Amino acid sequence: MRYGVNLLNFGPGTTPRNLERQATDARALGFTFAMISDHIAVTPDVHEVYPAPFYDQFVLAAHLAGRVPGLQLGTTITVIPYRHPLQTARMAANIDQLNDAGFILGAGVGWSAAEYRTLGVPFEERGAITDEYLAAIRAAWTEDPCSFEGRYVSYEGIRTTPAPASAQLPVWVGGDSPAALRRAGRLGEGWHPFMPTLQGLRAKLPVLAAAAEEAGRPVPELVPRLQIVLDERPDTEDRPLGHGSVDQIRGDLHALAELGATHVLFDTYPGDPAARGTAEDDRQVLETIVEKVVDTSTGEVR
Incomplete structure (x- = not known):
């Protein structure tokens, strides 16, 4: 497996300098990729969970591409309906060209109805918009000139180069609802669930495989994002993978390997600004993971 780090691009005290430090530390610890979260309008409900300042994920990825070589960059996730698909396609392809290690487009529907209202995008139609925009993004990566006719966007003869540098810029679809599994298939x-449980993965992976088979496509890779909380937890069916002791998290990684996971993203943010530690606390958590749980040089679980 390959291991990555979720860069925390928000909150009081966040600066370009400490964002670069997060990425540099990730590379120094042997992580091969780093991903960045998405919000455009920091509405009150967003601010409660992801407080301002909030650095744009694409701008930050482009910034880091020139300063931290050797680290694949990506988004976890891009809220696809927030931007015109031609804009998203161009930004992702450009960063894939500019970053020597490439780019991953994480894709999802988001959760803030207030943010959708602020941006003038219908929240109730977010799933249908995401599906259409992803199809348009793929077309823009492979067709130049590109024409597209859809319910939400239509255009003709648009020049879209540069194409992504990668033969296949990967799209990791987030979410674990039935609609998200169909979208991923x-x-x-890749399928990019957040805070999965082992029981949930075992139940949903066959659904994902069936969706891919119906679409005539390969089954997406399992590429989860684990929130890391180091403490002792009962081994119940609802324990999120990544929550527990070092031994429990080591077992979680072994279980993911058995399920065929190819990438695992570690996220040190506890989900509550009041519970967030310092940048040094985050680094110590990642150091513990590298020293006691995974060997980032080989991809093996210790």
Whole structure:
């Protein structure tokens, strides 16, 4: 497996300098990729969970591409309906060209109805918009000139180069709802659930495989994002993978390997600004993971 780090691009005290430090530390610890979260309008409900300042994921990825070589960059996730698909396609392809280690487009529908209202995008139609926009993004990566006719966007003869540098810029589809699993099977190279449980993965992976088979596509890779909380937890069916002791998290990684996971993203953010530690606390958590749980040089679980 390959291991990555979720860069925390928000909150009081976040600066370009400490964002670069996060990425540099990730590379120094042997992580091969780093991903960045998405919000455009930091509405009150967003601010409660992901407080301002909030650095744009694409701008930050482009910034880091020139300063931290050797680290694949990506988004976890891009809220696809927030931007015109031609804009998303161009930004992702450009960063894939500019970053020597490439780019991953994480794709999802988001959760903030207030943010959708602020941006003038219909929240109730977010799933249908995401599906159409992802199809348009793929077309823009492979067709130049590109024409597209859809319910939400239509255009003709648009020049879209540069194409991505990668033969296949991977799309990791987030979410674990039935609709998200269908979307991942039809449109993704990876399925990117957040805070999964082992029981949930075992139940949903066959659904993902069936969706891919129906679409005539390969089954997407399992590429989860684990929130890391180091403490002792009962081994119940609802324990999120990544929550527990070092031994429990080591077991979680072994279980993911048995399920065929190819990438695992570690996220040190506890989900509550009041519970967030310092940048040094985050680094110590990642150091513990590298020293006691995974060997980032080989990809093996210790």
